[in-house]
Amino acid sequence: MSLPSPLQYLHTAGPAADPVTTLGWGLGAVSAVVLAVVCIALVAGLVRRRAPLAPGELAVPGDQGGLSWIYIGVSISALVLAACAAWTVVTLRAIAMPAQAARLTVEVTAAQWWWRARYRDADRPSAFQVANELHVPVGRPVRIELTSEDVIHSFWVPQLAGKVDAIPGRTNVLWLQADRPGTYRGQCGEFCGAEHARMQLVVVADSAEDYARWRDAQQAPATPQQAVAAGQAVFQSHCGACHAVRGTPAGGLLGPDLTHLKSRHTLAAGLLPDTPDALARWIEDPQALKPGTRMPNPKLSPEDRQAVLAYLGTLN
Ligand code: HEC
Ligand SMILES: [Cu+2]
Incomplete structure (x- = not known):
C-alpha cells in the first residue's frame, strides 16, 4: 500500500x-x-x-x-x-477546544526523521507505541500531546488540524478529528535537517469497529514463531538495541517500534511502501535510500539478511 x-x-x-x-x-x-x-x-x-499648473505655481x-x-x-x-x-x-x-472531551490521547514525539506515537486510550488499561502511522476513530476528537526528541519539528496534517510545532523539552497540545473515514497525509512542517522532506506521516480514520480492532492488534505483543527463530536471533543481536518488538527481548528505543511493522502503509516515514521488496532494500542500505538517517547500514551477510526479512515478515 x-x-x-x-x-x-x-x-x-x-x-x-x-x-x-x-x-x-x-x-x-x-x-x-x-x-x-x-x-x-x-x-x-x-x-x-x-x-x-499656472506658471510659477508649486x-x-x-x-x-x-x-x-x-x-x-x-x-x-x-x-x-x-x-x-x-x-x-x-x-x-x-478550533481551540473540541466540542466534547477527547477520550483518546496520542503522545506524538518527533525525531529526525520519523514520528513516534504512544497511545493512551481512556477505554484501555495500558498504553502502546506505534510509528509514523496513527489510526483514529471517525467522528471522535483526539488529543495530541506533541514534543520532540532532538530539534524543532512541526506536526502538520492539513486536512485534520492546523500546524503545531514539536519543540524539545516542551509539550504542545492540539486536537484533531476526522469526520470521514480515509487516509490523511501529514508532513513535518518545520525544516529539521537533511531528511526533513522525507518526514511524513499518515493518519488513518477508521470506523469505531475498525479502530477497536486495530487498537487491540497493536496493543498485543508479537506472536513468536518457531520457523523464524534464526531471524529473530539475528534481529536481537543486530537491531534490538534500537528497535523494540514487544513480547521479545528486543526493546530498543532509538528507532520505531516494529512489533506490528507489517500493519503499516509505509516504511521510514512515508519514504517507501511497506512491501517485502522495499523492506529488503531498506535493510540492505538505508543510507542510500534516506541519506543521513539515524539507522546505520546493518551490513548483514546475505543469509542473515534473508533470515531477518523472514522474521520481519511475521510482524503483522
Ligand atoms: C542505531 C540504531 C538502529 C539500528 C542498529 C537499526 N535501526 Fe532500524 N531504524 C532506526 C531508526 C532511527 C529508524 C527510523 C529511520 C527514519 O525513518 O529516518 C529505523 C527504521 C527502521 C525501519 C522502518 C520502520 C518504519 O516503521 O518505518 C525498519 C523496518 C528497520 N529500521 C529495521 C531494522 C533492522 C531489521 C535492523 C537490524 C538489521 C535495524 N533496523 C537496525 C535505527 C536503527
Ligand atoms: Cu522537518
Missing part, C-alpha cells in the same frame, strides 16, 4: 481544520477584492490628469482635494484589516 498523493490542504475533513479552510478562502477572496480595487484606483490615477499635495482620498483609503484599509483580524481570532477560538 502506498500513500494517497498529493498532500491535500484545500479540502479538510474535520472540525479542527474546516474553519481554517473557510478562513483561508475568505481571506483569499478579501485579498483579491482589495487587489482589484487598488488596481482600478491606480489605473484611474494614471489616466486622469490633474489640472495644469504642486502642493492635497491642494486639489486629494487629501480626503487619503483619509478614505486609510479608513477603508483599517476597517478591512480589523475585520480580517477579528475573523481570524474568532476562528482560532472556535
